[in-house]
Amino acid sequence: MGKMLNLTKDTSKISDCNSEEDSNLESFYHRMFERDIYIHISEISVAMVGVCLTGVSIMQVDDDVQKAGTYIDDILAIDSFIFLTAAIIAYWAIRVTTNSNRSVRRAGNIANVTFLIGMILMVVVCASMVLKSDFASVTGK
Numbered sequence: 001m002g003k004m005l006n007l008t009k010d011t012s013k014i015s016d017c018n019s020e021e022d023s024n025l026e027s028f029y030h031r032m033f034e035r036d037i038y039i040h041i042s043e044i045s046v047a048m049v050g051v052c053l054t055g056v057s058i059m060q061v062d063d064d065v066q067k068a069g070t071y072i073d074d075i076l077a078i079d080s081f082i083f084l085t086a087a088i089i090a091y092w093a094i095r096v097t098t099n100s101n102r103s104v105r106r107a108g109n110i111a112n113v114t115f116l117i118g119m120i121l122m123v124v125v126c127a128s129m130v131l132k133s134d135f136a137s138v139t140g141k
Contacts, residue, residue: 038090038108041115045087052080072125079121086114
């Protein structure tokens with residue numbers, strides 16, 4: 001318990017740092033956190049491009065799915081380009097080193113929105129595939 005009190009006394013000295021150093025350190029950690037998010041967006045977007053292309057190729061191979069409709073594979077192809085765009089923008093936000101963080105944050109926000117649009121479109125495609133297969137099993141077509 002005595003060590004805990006000493007630790008508390010030592011940490012009170014940290015608050016004596018001037019606010020400019022605290023601000024710089026906080027800004028640094030915030031930039032590193034944003035950079036980690038951009039890295040994750042880039043990695044996951046590239047993986048989702050592969051998922052979309054796999055879905056397109058499965059749709060092309062399966063004759064029953066081809067007869068059911070071709071708009072699903074077209075939407076998946078568009079979705080792969082959306083994910084590729086998110087990956088490129090996120091990669092640019094990681095690699096660029098400018099004095100202005102405004103352009104990096106704007107690019108990061110665009111990558112976030114683009115990634116979310118791609119994910120929403122992927123959910124819509126998956127739901128339509130499930131509904132089509134359920135409809136086909138009920139009607140026998």
